[in-house]
Amino acid sequence: MTLGLQGDDELLAQLLPSPTTTTTPVDHYQQSGGTGEPPASSCDGRRRRPRGSKRGRPEDDDSKSSSYNGEEPPRHHSCKTRRKKQRQKKMSTTTTTTTSSLVPDFDGYQWRKYGQKQIEGAMYARSYYRCTRSAEQGCPAKRTVQRNDDDGPAPKYYTVVYMGEHTCTANDSMEAPVILETTAAAVAATCSTSKRPQSHDDTAPPTTSDGSCSSTSTITTTGIIIDESPATSDITWSSCGGSGDYVVDDYCGLFGAHDSWALAPAAVSSLQEIMEDFTGPIRSPVHIAAADGWTVDHQFMLQLANEPVSHFSF
DNA sequence: CTAATTTGACCTGC
C-alpha cells in the first residue's frame, strides 16, 4: 500500500500559480450509494466483455456484433431516469477547480485512475482519476489530468481539473493527509536536473511514491504535512533553480536555498545528518490541521532543522 | 495475493 507517499509533484501542482476555482455544472453523476462501487446490475445495461477474454484485442471485437446479439440486457427505464436525475442533481452543486501545472501528481490526496480518453482535437489523452477513498467513504472528488498540447519536449504542462470536494477523512494514522517524501539531496537533484519519471504514454503523469524527488534520492525524510483542500493554499512557492520546478518558500528558507538547492551545501549537509536517522516514511509526526486550506507544518520543519527527530513515531 | 492501472465497451448529453 502506498499511503500518502506520493511524489510531491501533485502538491506542487496544486500550489502553482493561478488555479481557477469555479462552481459550475459538471457532468458528474453519483454512482450507486455514492461509493464508487459498481452500480447494481439491474441498472446497468452495459455489455460486458466476456470473462476470460483479453482486453483490447481486435479479435474480441466480435462481441460488438455477435456475442450479445439479441442478448443485450434490456434497459431499465426507471434506472436510466434515476441516473439522469442524479446527474442533474449533481450538476448544480459540483465545484470544479482548474489548474495548469508542470507537476500534477501530488496534491495531498491519493487518486485512482479509472479511465483515459483521447480527447477530440487534443494531442494527448485525458486521464480520469477519483479519490481512492471514494469506495470506502464515498468521497466524490475526482480529477482529470491532461497534458497540454502546446508544450515542447522540455516542460510538460498539464491541465488538471478537480471536480467535487473531498469528503473523505484521513483519520487512519497510516494515511496522513500528505507526506512529502523528499530529501535535501533528492530535492537538489530534482531541482537541478528536473528529472521526473515518465509515464509510458506520456499523458498520465507519474502519480505515486516515486514522484519528482525520488530519482536520485539516497536518504529519505519528510518535510511537509498538508491538510484539507488541494485547491487553495497559503504556501508560497518559489522556482527552484532553472528547472521550472517549484519548492515551497519555507523549505527554501529552512535549507537556505532559495534559488537553487545546489547552493545550500551547509544547510543541506547538516540536514542530511539529521535525515539519515530516517529509515522509513514519517507518518504524521506533527500535524497541524488547516481549517480551510493547506498547512505547512512549520513546527515540524523547525524541529527537522534544529534537533534530531528520531523521537517521532512512524 | 492484493491493489492499481489499462483500455475497449458502453452511457449520456448535446
Added chain:
DNA sequence: GCAGGTCAAATTAG
C-alpha cells in the same frame, strides 16, 4: 451521431 465520461475485466505492479 459524436464526444466526453465511466465501467469493469484483464493485466500489471508491488
